[in-house]
Amino acid sequence: MDNLVIASVLFILTYIFMIKFVNHRPIVVGISALIFIILNIVPIKTVFSVIDFNVLLMIAGTMGLVSLFSDSLMPTKLADLIINSFKDIRLIIIVLSLFAGVVSAFIDNVATVLMIAPVAISLSKKLNISPVKMIIAISIASNLQGAATLVGDTSSILLGSALNMTFFDFFVYNGKIGMFFIVQISAIVSTLFIYLAVRKLKGKVDKIEVTKVKDMVPTYLLLAMLALLIVASFIPAEKKISILNGLICVSLAIVGVLYYLIRYKSTAILKTVIAEIDYNTLALLAGLFIIISGIENAGVIDEVAKLFIKLSDKPFLLYTALVWGSVLISAFVDNIPYIATMLPVLSVISTHVPFDMTVFYFGLLSGATLGGNITPIGASANIASLGILRENGYTVSNKEFMKMSVPFTLSAVFVGYVLVWFIYK
Numbered sequence: 001m002d003n004l005v006i007a008s009v010l011f012i013l014t015y016i017f018m019i020k021f022v023n024h025r026p027i028v029v030g031i032s033a034l035i036f037i038i039l040n041i042v043p044i045k046t047v048f049s050v051i052d053f054n055v056l057l058m059i060a061g062t063m064g065l066v067s068l069f070s071d072s073l074m075p076t077k078l079a080d081l082i083i084n085s086f087k088d089i090r091l092i093i094i095v096l097s098l099f100a101g102v103v104s105a106f107i108d109n110v111a112t113v114l115m116i117a118p119v120a121i122s123l124s125k126k127l128n129i130s131p132v133k134m135i136i137a138i139s140i141a142s143n144l145q146g147a148a149t150l151v152g153d154t155s156s157i158l159l160g161s162a163l164n165m166t167f168f169d170f171f172v173y174n175g176k177i178g179m180f181f182i183v184q185i186s187a188i189v190s191t192l193f194i195y196l197a198v199r200k201l202k203g204k205v206d207k208i209e210v211t212k213v214k215d216m217v218p219t220y221l222l223l224a225m226l227a228l229l230i231v232a233s234f235i236p237a238e239k240k241i242s243i244l245n246g247l248i249c250v251s252l253a254i255v256g257v258l259y260y261l262i263r264y265k266s267t268a269i270l271k272t273v274i275a276e277i278d279y280n281t282l283a284l285l286a287g288l289f290i291i292i293s294g295i296e297n298a299g300v301i302d303e304v305a306k307l308f309i310k311l312s313d314k315p316f317l318l319y320t321a322l323v324w325g326s327v328l329i330s331a332f333v334d335n336i337p338y339i340a341t342m343l344p345v346l347s348v349i350s351t352h353v354p355f356d357m358t359v360f361y362f363g364l365l366s367g368a369t370l371g372g373n374i375t376p377i378g379a380s381a382n383i384a385s386l387g388i389l390r391e392n393g394y395t396v397s398n399k400e401f402m403k404m405s406v407p408f409t410l411s412a413v414f415v416g417y418v419l420v421w422f423i424y425k
Helices: 003-020 022-038 044-050 053-071 074-085 089-104 109-127 132-145 154-163 179-198 217-232 244-264 268-276 279-297 300-309 315-330 335-350 358-371 380-391 398-424
Strands: none
Touching (some): 022 279, 044 279, 053 074, 053 109, 053 154, 053 217, 053 268, 053 279, 074 089, 074 109, 089 109, 089 179, 109 132, 109 380, 132 358, 154 335, 179 358, 179 398, 217 244, 244 268, 279 300, 279 335, 300 315, 315 358, 335 358, 380 398
């Protein structure tokens, strides 16, 4: 049996087991990566070179900063200000979901849910209503906005790294409006479906005391991270060290921890930061980099690319298949492994087709990022949000979740699908 067949079977089995054992995906991927190495499909001497440490460090550092940001209570204060500005419960849910989206455009989706969900839980208790719709709205809105900026989601980080994009390329790319504005238009349309889902909820909220921020330094550090990433994104690739973005994020997280240790003379924050870093995601990504290198070495990616290349004389059909196929797959498979797999495929396709590939890269990002919103297991933020509800005594069925998520997602994807095609075709 040649490497092509072995790698293909192993890759398919890896995905099947990832779907079946959702809570043990890093272990599944780790075992698969180890087999690729043992079979020499990925030579052991190349293992460290195929892992994108820049992406891993960037994600780890951002998670560390977000934990400091959450501990400072700044997100809670912002949510309190929203509640005091909008008395109607329906408007508060809409604004909370939009606020979650804004936050999620710059920090991890799961972290966004973890920061804002407690506000929704507290609010529901005051009004004596179920928090289910509020939490779902916050979750799906945060997933949508993850595609808006270079640092909004792991999938955006992966795409930006593959295309060597700058931070501002997500706003304006090749002289045309970028993903940020496309996502905002999608958000406006899809938010109408959130309103339809909560329109029967009635109630007024009394003014609450605004939470006091414990320390402004984490907010300043988070803003500094964004500023430095923007500056770094303009350094030509040939002059920039490969892990610069990762070093920026990790360094600022370390500065934040040291600041807390010195000022408050307590190691509690160190434990908090260490606990908040999602090691499962980091391990998952590291293993996936090895696996993807393996299927690339074995020629699997070239074979998959050939299937798409057959549609190269029909760009719109190729684009349609890519976007909606990504939505379908991402509804059941986390978008991180899917995008990490498809980026090399698009790279191969780009060498065989005569047109600009931007439309396909952005189509992939929008379809895969938003597709995860359809089901409760399609995105990590959804899993986290349902976990929070479960801890508070609320069990959400697939039907109940999808009653909100499906119309929201399909409307958002359709808007992005149309805009990306007409802007970048």
